[in-house]
Amino acid sequence: GAGVSQSPSNKVTEKGKDVELRCDPISGHTALYWYRQSLGQGLEFLIYFQGNSAPDKSGLPSDRFSAERTGGSVSTLTIQRTQQEDSAVYLCASSLVGQGSSPQHFGDGTRLSIL
Amino acid sequence: AQKITQTQPGMFVQEKEAVTLDCTYDTSDPSYGLFWYKQPSSGEMIFLIYQGSYDQQNATEGRYSLNFQKARKSANLVISASQLGDSAMYFCAMREGLIYNQGGKLIFGQGTELSVKP
Numbered sequence: 001g002a003g004v005s006q007s008p009s010n011k012v013t014e015k016g017k018d019v020e021l022r023c024d025p026i027s028g029h030t031a032l033y034w035y036r037q038s039l040g041q042g043l044e045f046l047i048y049f050q051g052n053s054a055p056d057k058s059g060l061p062s063d064r065f066s067a068e069r070t071g072g073s074v075s076t077l078t079i080q081r082t083q084q085e086d087s088a089v090y091l092c093a094s095s096l097v098g099q100g101s102s103p104q105h106f107g108d109g110t111r112l113s114i115l
Numbered sequence: 116a117q118k119i120t121q122t123q124p125g126m127f128v129q130e131k132e133a134v135t136l137d138c139t140y141d142t143s144d145p146s147y148g149l150f151w152y153k154q155p156s157s158g159e160m161i162f163l164i165y166q167g168s169y170d171q172q173n174a175t176e177g178r179y180s181l182n183f184q185k186a187r188k189s190a191n192l193v194i195s196a197s198q199l200g201d202s203a204m205y206f207c208a209m210r211e212g213l214i215y216n217q218g219g220k221l222i223f224g225q226g227t228e229l230s231v232k233p
Contacts, residue, residue, distance in 0.1 A: 042206060042223040050219055098219035101148055101167055106160035
């Protein structure tokens with residue numbers, strides 16, 4: 001498809017387990033972002049990748065969260081030792097470039113539930 | 116301090132009427148951009164409109180327009196001729212640091228839920 005693709009769409013796991021969330025951006029987009037949306041809330045920035053530059057990790061809430069982007073395309077967000085407060089919808093977005101007026105295009109998100 | 120404030124948690128509008136969704140922002144950066152997104156109940160985030168801090172004219176995209184008042188630091192979204200399909204959550208967002216091609220991330224407000232009545 002032409003849009004941002006995220007998998008899985010839903011993930012239920014037990015507290016303490018590790019989870020991996022995947023994002024496949026729009027082809028040709030150099031910038032990729034992860035956000036988190038808790039119930040009824042706005043979006044909280046997590047991490048931003050732009051080309052080959054060092055990622056902006058300033059939004060990661062703890063060292064249990066990490067992300068990588070391989071080959072400038074697909075990205076994986078990993079949450080280790082999950083906690084109940086990690087339950088949220090994790091949204092990935094990509095844009096042609098990471099600056100200026102370039103809008104971010106979002107995937108449908110991964111709904112993560114921690115039991 | 117909140118960087119993006121949307122003071123209306125919920126709004127109602129009659130079909131075919133116009134509605135204004137408020138957004139105020141706080142930044143000391145002279146170069147920034149403001150974005151509006153729509154999030155229907157299905158969950159996807161849809162980009163609607165963009166306004167740059169140095170743009171001379173208010174942005175328009177079809178039925179969407181931005182009432183940008185720089186001195187007041189407000190960027191209200193106006194939807195004309197509301198349709199039932201406009202019922203959704205609307206988010207205002209800001210990107211700072213445009214002039215030096217910095218930034219990247221968007222800072223979002225808490226959103227306004229718009230309901231269009233038939």
